Amino acid sequence: MTVTKGLEGIVATTSSISSIVDGVLTYRGYDIDDLAWNAGFEETAYLLWFGKLPSAAELEKLNRDLGRFAPLPAELLEQMKLYPKNANTMAALRSAVSALALYDSAADDMSREANEIKAVKLQAQLPTIVAALARIRQGLEPVAPKSEASIAENFLYMLWGREPDAVSVKALDAALVLHADHELNASTFAGRVTVATLSDIYSGVTSAIGALKGPLHGGANEAVMRMLEEIGSPDNVDSYISGKLERREKIMGFGHRVYKNGDPRAKHLMKMSHELGVMKNDTSLYDMSVRIEELITSRKGLKPNVDFYSASVYTQLGIERELFTPIFAISRVSGWTAHILEQYEDNRIIRPRAEYTGLIEQKYVPVDER
């Protein structure tokens, strides 16, 4: 048996959703550099689900559906109020998304049409859940979603309880576009493995959320922010990073399984981080990040990934650290559900092998003789 730890380089499926070739990321053939500043998040989600950019009428219908599906079942909101206030937000999100299935009578309807509706529903409801969890944790009442607003605008409105400014909405919208899909990353793979047993779409998304939570994947954006908080000021970067490298600790937000010459999404988030700093007359988070990048690139040859500059972007938008990975999920649920729909279309159960390295030829000994 040839064992490939971490399945590095293994091609486990075909997919027509996103591709990474020579460091270029495309969604359905559109370069992410083209989509990042030109496409809105809703049309990006449509592109991932249906394989083409929507017409004006199709986009209008999608926006109407997202607005209509965004409110949560009242029972779920009441349950969420009972979650411990100090619970990890990704753990709470995972529980709430799992519970959504209980309130959807079509949860086990496996027709393509029903699953497409559930994909749009999940996309609509995740932002409402995350904003509600954040407010409940602060002892505030959740804010009901508006029926006519983009996902970025609606999320910030529900989070802050006031109309967000246009700059914040545009920055969040672009960040959502950049995080929407990424070929066969760990969380997408987890979602596909789950639904390949012909389990339901809620189970698939719940699995994916669990995988995204880890600090080697989506959870890295929160870990990056923790590191920036520990560093505190640009003057401390060099000694902090030297210490970490001497202790052979990982620097979160750097390195990538697929990109060895840099993540094409990072430059957009870097630009956003700089622009937000300039607007706020305080570029210290950006300056610290740039110095960390210089040090890690020169000393380890590693480049920042999507999680690195997103930390300073979200913080400068006034978003608390505990929401960074849930915001990643708000975006990535578009990709997860597109992959789940694709998996159902041409399904085969995913069941690799393991090379056994344990004990052999053991004989059972009754418990009182052990």
Ligand SMILES: CC(=O)SCCNC(=O)CCNC(=O)[C@H](O)C(C)(C)COP(=O)(O)OP(=O)(O)OC[C@H]1O[C@@H](n2cnc3c(N)ncnc32)[C@H](O)[C@@H]1OP(=O)(O)O
């Ligand atoms: C949205 C996303 O999921 S993007 C990724 C987010 N994750 C992070 O930012 C966490 C930090 N990065 C990492 O842990 C890794 O780079 C991963 C998980 C992203 C990729 O892991 P792998 O493809 O298995 O890379 P691997 O761990 O083999 O790295 C190769 C070498 O670079 C080192 N390396 C990789 N990333 C880092 C890092 N961030 N800091 C320090 N060293 C690193 C490894 O220790 C390894 O060194 P070695 O050969 O001396 O043992």
Ligand SMILES: O=C([O-])CC(=O)C(=O)O
């Ligand atoms: O593809 C990966 O391994 C991780 C990643 O960058 C993502 O999911 O966006």
